[in-house]
Amino acid sequence: MAVNLHIPSESDIFAVNGVEIGIAEAGIRKAGRRDLTVFRLVEGAQVAGVFTRNRFRAAPVQVCEQHLAAGKGIRALVINTGNANAGTGEPGLQATRRTCDELAGLLGLSPEQILPFSTGVILEPLPVDRLVAALPAAIAGLDAGQWFAAAHSIMTTDTQPKIHSRRIALDGVTVTITGISKGAGMIRPNMATMLGFLATDAAIDGALLAGLTREIADRSFNRITVDGDTSTNDSFIIMATGQSGAPVVASRNDPRFATLQQALTEAALELAQKIVRDAEGATKFMTIRVEQAASPEEALKVAYAIAQSPLVKTAFYASDPNLGRILCAIGYAGIDDLDVGKVSLWLGDTLVASRGERHPDYQEEDGQRVMKEPEIDVRVALGRGEASETVYTCDFSHEYVSINADYRS
């Protein structure tokens, strides 16, 4: 029941020069499921990543950070579903290191050139023997045309694959950007139970890419919330292979930087929004925009208070314009000196409340009409300053409870 989640056709997905993908069945949690994905990158590719801020960082997240810091040039990624390898202590780290060692041996790389990722159940040992045994099959299938298959193989409770591809011209050279993501619950900024992998054949300086990756995460995957839970495994990776033939973008002053930045940001936002559209049990997609805040932090506080309120989310599920629940969330968002007499609230184009109270012209039918749409814009003006922020979320349904009550069974 994903909300307006566009699944492109195979022909709309462009391979990225310098990226090959192989997939296999490792039987991590269930047999007969393609649960292991390997990315191989051409030599010289630049890779940057952003990881969860949860203090319980999964073993693969810890190893990713070490390997990125080692600076030996990332040449492969390995991703398993079915087990998060989180809360698994030293044995979990050993399992991840063994995965990297084995893959490095098979590909003729050093272990520090591998980035590992896991997603699935927390607090259970990773069946690393089964994972390692399936690596040769994944490698045997390495091929540039496997993006769609990869979007499928990294899914957990996702109902739909999440994939996006585009081409841009960079000074007359065609550059490809293709990415996949996964995630449906335990979704909140910094980051979500999500994995996002974005590749381009553009060439970009490594240090510049690292900063850009962080900025892009903040404007995409860090602006979505489903249930307010930040997972142990969230990872977002940008890979730039440099194989398009376009010259290296080496500084922010390079006129091509802005073009590339915008295209990568749009692609990441698209992949992030797909996670919300396919969120567990979602029937509505909501864009929450908070304007006239004194600071971006303040705007985000209010946006998240609204986006994460179970009462607001169930009202959207019911298409019930019970909009006092939104005012209530604004009121407890944590702005101590908020003057509620300056607050306005719009639902779509309808002005619901102004000066902190119901607007005299507001008719419940108008609210009802907007609430019945599958895509709803909520806009709040705080009357405090110039900052504004936008957050994306979904409603809260019976289906969410069913999925999360039954996930492991």
Place this chain on the structure above:
Amino acid sequence: MAVNLHIPSESDIFAVNGVEIGIAEAGIRKAGRRDLTVFRLVEGAQVAGVFTRNRFRAAPVQVCEQHLAAGKGIRALVINTGNANAGTGEPGLQATRRTCDELAGLLGLSPEQILPFSTGVILEPLPVDRLVAALPAAIAGLDAGQWFAAAHSIMTTDTQPKIHSRRIALDGVTVTITGISKGAGMIRPNMATMLGFLATDAAIDGALLAGLTREIADRSFNRITVDGDTSTNDSFIIMATGQSGAPVVASRNDPRFATLQQALTEAALELAQKIVRDAEGATKFMTIRVEQAASPEEALKVAYAIAQSPLVKTAFYASDPNLGRILCAIGYAGIDDLDVGKVSLWLGDTLVASRGERHPDYQEEDGQRVMKEPEIDVRVALGRGEASETVYTCDFSHEYVSINADYRS
């Protein structure tokens, strides 16, 4: 489907000397429902209150604070259900003031001696004409034996009345403590969509009672959460009529202070826990205790992160010991320098995780056994210090979604 919510028999509820209660049908939202409650207090009663910290404070909350500050001696309370009179601006304040004026006229008091309370839907005008028209009927029924009826008449989405009564000896004099509360959703500390009224015939100095009321709120109504929403109308009131014959407790050094403090705190905690037990859709009652924290604030952060995680709450609903979700919540609670290697987790008496990972002796059957109980203790040790805090919450069920998606219809 309330969880182990004890409803005492009529004979276990003691009237409080100096308190009379009258109830009427005002037709605020629906006809044929007893939705208006008036408390009349004897002259000389001391009254103190604690109110929501939501910036959208309902009109009655604003008026309560003004009237308590006026210092003329509170002599009556008036409570309506069906409409919260919140987000209603100046007309809402006028409606509340008119309610107080009319009741004051009928009882021969000044308006500043009245405390008004409203609970129900936000952002809709209070039908004050209907409310005022029913005041004479409520007054005509004033009687000391109406506590049970009052517990019923202040209910909204509550499925059960919440009432508690006890007697203690204060230096040989019998003192009565009786209270009622309401609330089932939009429940979170500071405070909940809750109303709590606690009365005693003990005599206590007014300033002392004001401080004590705040402390008691912090140890009872401010330690419960259902869905993380803090409402616009939360109010907790303690009334001390001084009619028991026991001498006035005038200082903290008075040996009777500790006895009274403990009895009032226990009564308030009982009323607060009843709200969680009757929480919308609850099937489990959970006590979350966080120990070895560096500060009480830190312990509360972790306890609330666990108590408010939809993933944790749905796992409890499913009796699924998916305990990695608890570790995950600890990890994102906001303690930046948390050493996860020092974290332990118990479910009931079962040690689930130690040193941040699954304990080697932990068996899933043991977790499953505890999870199936209707009352579950979760205990976390952070290994950082001496502070500990306890929070009470419930699980998250299909029924919660149904209730909140259908509330207004």
